[in-house]
Amino acid sequence: MKNYITQVIKEQSLSSLERLVNIPSYITQAESEEGGFPFGEGIDRVLKETLQLCKELGMDTYYDPKGYYGYADYGEGKETVGILCHLDVVPEGDTAKWHTSPFVATELDGVMYGRGTQDDKGPTIAVLYAFKALVDAGETFNRKLRFVFGTDEESLWRGMDRYKQYEEIPDMGFVPDGAFPLTYAEKGLLQFKLTGPGSDKVKLNCPGAPNVVPAAADYQGVEKKSLAEAFSQKGIQYKLTDEQITVYGKSVHASTAFKGVNAINLLATQLAVFQPHPAISFLAEKVGEEANGFSIFGKISDEISGQLTFNVASLRIDENHAEIMIDMRIPVSFSSTELVKQLKEVAADYGLEYQKYDELPSLYVPKDSLLVKTLMDIYKDKTGDHQEPMTSGGATYARSMPNMVAFGAHFPGSPSLAHQENEGIILEELYKAMDIYAEAIYQLCCK
Template sequence: MQINWQKEVEQRKEQLIKDTQRLLQIKSTLDEETATEEIPFGKGIKEALDFMLDLGEKDGFSVKNVDNYGAHLEMGHGEELLGILGHLDVVPEGEGWTTDPYSADIRDGRIYARGAMDDKGPTMAAYYAMKIVKDLGVDVNKRVRLILGTDEESDWRCMDHYFEKEETPTVGFVPDADFPIIYAEKGIADFTYEFNGSVHEGAEATLLSFSAGQRFNMVPEFAEAVVTSDSVEAGQWEERYSRYCEDHGLSGTFSAKEGTVTFTMDGISVHGMEPDLGVNAGLRLAEFLVTLPFIGDDERFLSFISQFCKESRGRELGVAYSDDITKDLTINYGILSYEHGGKGKIAFNMRYPVTFDFANGWSVLEKVASDHGFSIQMKTHLGPHHVDADSDLVKTLQKIYEEHTGQEAELLAIGGGTYARAIKNAVAFGPLFPGREDVAHQKDEYIIIEDMLKATAMYAQAIYDLTR
């Protein structure tokens, strides 16, 4: 049977836009204030979930709400299950919008709203894709489920709970990232190196405190260190520091008061998945301070940083690795802190290629720690995700993408994480087309209606082709 998917979508365009607007008008941010045991993420998210379930029921899908953590709408029959994962929660709207972020105004062929692109617009596109296949009455040989998450932007408690209770799809795609197809995602782990320092005397200089950064996965944008000195040398530090900053194109300050000197450094904060796009204020400040005459644990903290943490590929730590699928392992040193006579801490986010031997990497990191009197802890770990480029799933979606866009369906690998990780045989498929501005989490977030229609047509065909 030849079906013109784009035409089927065009015929339902008005209703698709209207339903998308209605869903976007619900403020579905995580709301701890109204959260209860029964509605774990608060009233707004519950309202969005109910909206989708009502819509699904009205259109004749079988629906199931899993304890208000997640839900699904289902059609078809068969042993196998095709899962499409979207999420209804949104990040807070923030400041600076041109119009109310929950009005879902249409301007210049775009719908403007928080969640338009991430991920309520695309979720509605996937819903209409299912509806079209259902309306056409074509036979499918699998069950097809639209799985609705509600805590993607925070802690993924939704999918953890949902998949504890419900079966995992055998195959799936996720409309919550980029077109053409993301088939590989790096492993992501957070670690801390720590030691308990002791007070010592007789030093020419003492590092009272050092601090930079607050989050594992962000490059620190500011660092500060407080130093005391009994020697005359302190007078020369100001000049040395300003020369250091000038030579390296950095911006730092120096202020001295009653035997105490405060150094600050400005960096450029970016997401930790590619630290080289930013400037790590903590590393740059430590690199200077290590040249001052510290001893004992002050010196240990700074020289560990300058020896092992100076770049983003883990070379000095001994874990550098790269593969053709996901490229370089990266490390972001997100939090650096030290108190004289107290704790020294280096917290970092590591993103590693899909073929990396993680257990071995961890033992290498442990050895560096123990050799230098640090302890190491792994705080979180998400394994890598990778679907074979020659799999039926990938080949099918590539063919669909090429037919609908006339462009080559290049396979993408990323350092971030998508919902596709929840299913072994799943890839991210849209909704952001190559060359389009990425407005997720930004003010004036929008979805281009034409793109949404095209995505809907591709999703409908994907459901059809993957259930042959």
């Protein structure tokens, strides 16, 4: 296999990476149909800048007039190879913790720092310059190559939904928004609320993001001391003050819920004795300390992607209303329809109603498929690393279309700084990814 990545390509790619990182492209407004930009001015700017860059690299570009997505094409052929990237980022987090300015790409000791350098602007630049290197080397394309640029991957994927509504679905491809070697299966995602009656006896407000196992849960009502005793006996950490008791668990990502300790479940399990509100009883009796939904569904697990994860993310009870938010990751061989049916039945016994919040289908491209084999062979050849392809509970754009896998750009063992302060990409790894991607595009489009 050839290495197409020249010094010139490396230098050009860095200045293009700076162009993208220097635009703060996190979501600043809720979607609005009233003209303007659906996710804010920053995201629109980065989309236009990226399409401008693609034009400079010799591609034909298209900007969705409503600003939800864009794409860039090169070459002709009966089949289309798609590479799906996202241009939005998460906000900078705690500015005081950054050593550099998050939205000024800064090169220091072989690392390019800035929000988005790992997720997903760096990998996006890696695939774009991998393509450019092939063009510079005079390779001919006999399949069409299409880069699709999404704009709200960090929230609800509305850009990709709209793309699929109006545009051509590529025949196969990959998404540079995961880890090497390659992810060929991702569990289905289902986030939902269970809602029920309010209460004038118990008030609870345990907020949290759907994809996070809550680390702490507060309670301000009666019987705090009895709760404290129960927690002590069970060796559960808590803090008791005159106003409230806080119980502590361990926070992890919802996709690995079984590695954490859910503070809301700990609280509900003990609280059910004193406050038999239906939402609390449901949690105590049907969830307990389980992170796999066993008491509701039985054992849900398969060989490809492992067991179901079930995360109670937030709980709120006031005078009018009770609401539990739950995040579930479903093994690839199970359908959400059957599980939702079971769930509705169990919830109804507690007077709770199911309400869908977000759903993403699972991803599964068999390990012995041509796509997976081709990309894995390239990775092995280029790195000498013989790790097997992976499955994951996380979500990338790969699941938004059939025949897509997540392929890099994060290397095993490299610091994972996506969504954190001081996000940075090691330049040697950026170039290595570019080299792998060039061969991948070559084999998928030029052979």
